[in-house]
Amino acid sequence: MMKKTRSLTALLFTLFPAISFAKNVTPDEFWQIEKAQQPLIIDVRTPEEFSKGHLANAINIPFDQITTIENYLTDKSKPILLYCRSGRRAELAENTLYTLGYKETFNGMSYQLLQKAKPKDEKLMSMNQNRLT
Secondary structure, eight states: OHHHHHHHHHHHHHHHOOOOOOOOOOOOHHHHHHHHHHOOOEESSOOOHHTTTTOEEEEOOOGGGGGGGTTTOTTTSOEEEESSSSSSHHHHHHHHHHHHOOOOOEEEHHHHHHHHHHHHHHHHHHHHHHHHH
C-alpha cells in the first residue's frame, strides 16, 4: 500500500510540475509595496524590450536567467517585484525564485498597466531616466 502511495505521488508531481507560487498583485498594490518596502524591481523581459522602456530603478534579468539573482541579491527576505509584458514570464521567474528560497516575491504582471497606474511623481522620474539611457 505504501509503495502505491509513493508511486501515485510521483506520478502526480510528474503530471503537474507547474505548481504556481506566484503572488500576483494589482498595479496599485505593486506601487504601494514599492513605496513602503524598498524592494528590488526586476524586469524579466528581454534586453531588447527593456531598452525600449522600463520602470525607474528596475534591473533587467530575463526570466530564463533569473537564477543569476544571487549576483544581485543575497538577502532572501528582501521583497522582489517582478514584471514583464503580460505577467507569464514574471510568474515563471517567481516560481524559480521561490524554489531558490526567495519567498517575498510579487508579480506586478504587465509593464503597460504598471506604467498607467504609476503615481505621478514616479512617472516623471521614469521618463527622465529613460531619456538618459
